[in-house]
Amino acid sequence: MNSRLRWRKFVxxxxxxxxxxxxxxxxxxxFLILGYLVVRGGASINWAFxxxxxxxxxxxxxxxxxxxxxxxxxxxxxxxxxVPIGFLGAIYLAEFSGHKMAFLVRYSAxxxxxxxxxxxxVFAYTVxxxxxxxxxxxxxxxxxxxxxxxxxxxxxxxxLRSVPNNLREGAMALGASKWKMIATxxxxxxxxxxxxxxxxxxxxxxxETAPLIFTALGNTFWSPxxxxxxxxxxxxxxxYALSPYEDWHRQAWAGGLVLLVLILLINxxxxxxxxxxxxxxxx
Amino acid sequence: xxxxxxxxxxxxxxxxxxxFGLAFFRTSTWDPVEEQFGAIPFIYGTLxxxxxxxxxxxxxxxxxAIFLAELAPPRISDTLEFFIxxxxxxxxxxxxxxxxxxxxxxxxxYIDPALKSVLGFLPLFQGPAYGVxxxxxxxxLAIMVxxxxxxxxxxxxxxxxxxxxxxxxxxxxxxxESTWKVVVPFARSGILGSIxxxxxxxxxxxxxVAMVIGNDPKISxxxxxxxxxxxxxxxxxxxxxxxxxxxxxxxELGLVLFLLTFILNGLARVLIVVTSQRGAGSATA
Numbered sequence: 001m002n003s004r005l006r007w008r009k010f011v012x013x014x015x016x017x018x019x020x021x022x023x024x025x026x027x028x029x030x031f032l033i034l035g036y037l038v039v040r041g042g043a044s045i046n047w048a049f050x051x052x053x054x055x056x057x058x059x060x061x062x063x064x065x066x067x068x069x070x071x072x073x074x075x076x077x078x079x080x081x082x083v084p085i086g087f088l089g090a091i092y093l094a095e096f097s098g099h100k101m102a103f104l105v106r107y108s109a110x111x112x113x114x115x116x117x118x119x120x121x122v123f124a125y126t127v128x129x130x131x132x133x134x135x136x137x138x139x140x141x142x143x144x145x146x147x148x149x150x151x152x153x154x155x156x157x158x159x160l161r162s163v164p165n166n167l168r169e170g171a172m173a174l175g176a177s178k179w180k181m182i183a184t185x186x187x188x189x190x191x192x193x194x195x196x197x198x199x200x201x202x203x204x205x206x207x208e209t210a211p212l213i214f215t216a217l218g219n220t221f222w223s224p225x226x227x228x229x230x231x232x233x234x235x236x237x238x239x240y241a242l243s244p245y246e247d248w249h250r251q252a253w254a255g256g257l258v259l260l261v262l263i264l265l266i267n268x269x270x271x272x273x274x275x276x277x278x279x280x281x282x283x
Numbered sequence: 284x285x286x287x288x289x290x291x292x293x294x295x296x297x298x299x300x301x302x303f304g305l306a307f308f309r310t311s312t313w314d315p316v317e318e319q320f321g322a323i324p325f326i327y328g329t330l331x332x333x334x335x336x337x338x339x340x341x342x343x344x345x346x347x348a349i350f351l352a353e354l355a356p357p358r359i360s361d362t363l364e365f366f367i368x369x370x371x372x373x374x375x376x377x378x379x380x381x382x383x384x385x386x387x388x389x390x391x392x393y394i395d396p397a398l399k400s401v402l403g404f405l406p407l408f409q410g411p412a413y414g415v416x417x418x419x420x421x422x423x424l425a426i427m428v429x430x431x432x433x434x435x436x437x438x439x440x441x442x443x444x445x446x447x448x449x450x451x452x453x454x455x456x457x458x459x460e461s462t463w464k465v466v467v468p469f470a471r472s473g474i475l476g477s478i479x480x481x482x483x484x485x486x487x488x489x490x491x492v493a494m495v496i497g498n499d500p501k502i503s504x505x506x507x508x509x510x511x512x513x514x515x516x517x518x519x520x521x522x523x524x525x526x527x528x529x530x531x532x533x534x535e536l537g538l539v540l541f542l543l544t545f546i547l548n549g550l551a552r553v554l555i556v557v558t559s560q561r562g563a564g565s566a567t568a
Binding site for chain 1: 342343344345346347349350351353354355363365366367368369370372373374375376377378379380381383384385426429430433457458459460462463483484486487488517533534537540541544545548
């Protein structure tokens with residue numbers, strides 16, 4: 001083995017090890033995040049955290065009950081607003097539209113997807129806050145729903161398209177109208193995928209903070225405004241983490257843990273549904 | 284919907300455009316009390332943090348993607364990919380609190396002084412280390428965008444045909460040479476796409492940056508200095524902006540950010556199309 005070959009082998013081994021290190025470092029990040037959250041947040045999670053309202057500044061204790069409920073309300077609104085539009089839009093794209101129209105819609109959906117969440121927030125602010133001169137849960141739900149549309153639309157469309165054409169033709173041949181075919185054949189065939197898409201969209205907006213700060217009443221200042229019913233989990237975490245109070249920091253960690261566990265659970269469930277769906281359709 | 288969005292942002296920022304015109308992009312004073320608004324510090328901060336993030340994230344992300352796609356056995360690769368997908372789903376506030384409570388003290392006590400003693404002769408690494416600042420924001424951003432780079436790049440690398448690898452190995456290339464000189468160039472366009480995706484995300488990321496960048500609208504050469512980014516200033520000030528002009532200036536910043544990501548996305552698409560055509564051409568030739 002001459003020295004040149006040895007050198008090449010060495011470089012090969014070295015670089016490949018290096019890539020392995022990169023991979024390990026990246027994955028370690030997840031465990032570090034989870035670990036820190038569990039250690040710091042786990043200590044301050046108790047029953048009161050879920051059931052009590054925030055305590056006044058300086059008092060120890062209190063919880064985030066209002067933020068959890070607020071997040072729930074916002075997400076409900078967002079789902080009611082975003083999912084139907086995204087879903088019907090996807091049906092239109094996959095089943096009805098011509099090439100040009102589909103391209104246009106898909107392109108703007110991708111664009112909308114790439115828009116930073118803060119810009120969505122600014123938009124919702126100008127549409128739903130400025131005209132009414134008032135922050136509201138509705139505006140927050142609108143902002144989040146807006147973010148759900150492109151995510152739901154694109155992935156639902158993909159799943160609808162992956163339904164084999166035979167099914168469409170079969171339904172048509174049996175005399176089903178186009179609408180009947182979509183409602184009773186295509187959508188049921190793709191429903192696991194669609195459910196996954198909706199769940200992932202839900203998980204994505206559940207953690208969004210930026211668009212909520214100035215739509216669902218964000219209090220970035222330290223006024224007692226956070227007793228408003230429209231505070232939400234991510235925004236509360238943000239405010240608490242930047243506050244100068246030790247006890248609030250503790251609560252921010254706890255809130256972070258709750259939020260993260262919730263989102264990771266939804267993600268894992270969604271992936272589980274999808275994986276099952278694929279193996280079923282293959283068998 | 285997208286059109287409506289642009290229209291509203293345009294409408295919403297009429298006032299500062301009339302008052303400042305192009306000077307909005309030339310002045311660096313941001314003073315809500317005096318009603319002077321210039322966008323330069325924010326644009327600067329946004330670009331600097333995004334560049335720092337990419338400098339860290341791109342080598343690490345692509346390295347990891349190569350490992351996952353080329354070396355790791357499928358089972359390990361899929362498991363790790365699963366975790367990386369989860370990492371991509373972690374919301375940005377969570378990165379923010381980790382940044383504030385863990386990265387910032389770490390930077391202040393260890394990393395900043397270490398960098399200063401080694402590279403202190405560069406203007407980049409001078410000045411007092413507050414812990415918060417461009418560098419910290421860049422690092423947190425890097426951690427956030429790495430999963431995106433890995434996921435997309437891995438997907439692309441896996442789609443490179445087996446023949447390519449086998450041919451290179453058969454010609455006597457080492458494993459690394461086949462990866463680096465054959466597989467990676469083949470997947471170039473997709474990797475580039477993943478980088479642009481990461482860049483667009485880094486530019487628009489709000490919460491994590493707002494929490495660690497220091498929120499000080501100044502331009503400074505040092506990476507240790509606190510700065511400000513477009514997204515962060517909107518998040519911090521829009522809800523409490525009292526004057527019409529202040530609000531509208533912030534909305535105009537939103538428009539700037541939107542256009543920035545819009546252009547980047549467009550550029551990424553063009554680049555991907557061009558490189559993939561060239562790749563296809565050279566593959567058939």
